[in-house]
Amino acid sequence: MTSQLDRSQDQDTCRKLISLGYARSNRIRLYGSEVELVSDPFPHREGGIAVEAVEGASRARTIKLPLSVLQVARSKAEKRSA
Numbered sequence: 001m002t003s004q005l006d007r008s009q010d011q012d013t014c015r016k017l018i019s020l021g022y023a024r025s026n027r028i029r030l031y032g033s034e035v036e037l038v039s040d041p042f043p044h045r046e047g048g049i050a051v052e053a054v055e056g057a058s059r060a061r062t063i064k065l066p067l068s069v070l071q072v073a074r075s076k077a078e079k080r081s082a
Helices: 002-019 067-079
Strands: 026-030 033-039 049-054 062-065
Touching: 002 049, 002 067
Parallel strands: none
Antiparallel strands: 026 033, 033 049, 049 062
């Protein structure tokens, strides 16, 4: 039951992240580098939420989003559902 709740919360967080600009085709700054997102946020199999991104001309790689970004998105998602 907890995993179903976590998945539901992760989906809400992913939707909020998209509305905050962490969406496919956007350019953002992560971990000190500017990257272009080639996917929308998704729950990562090892926990957390990740995106596929390309930096410069290199190939796509999976990047887990920082906890601080997830906390902001979750707090905004919770306010919306309250």
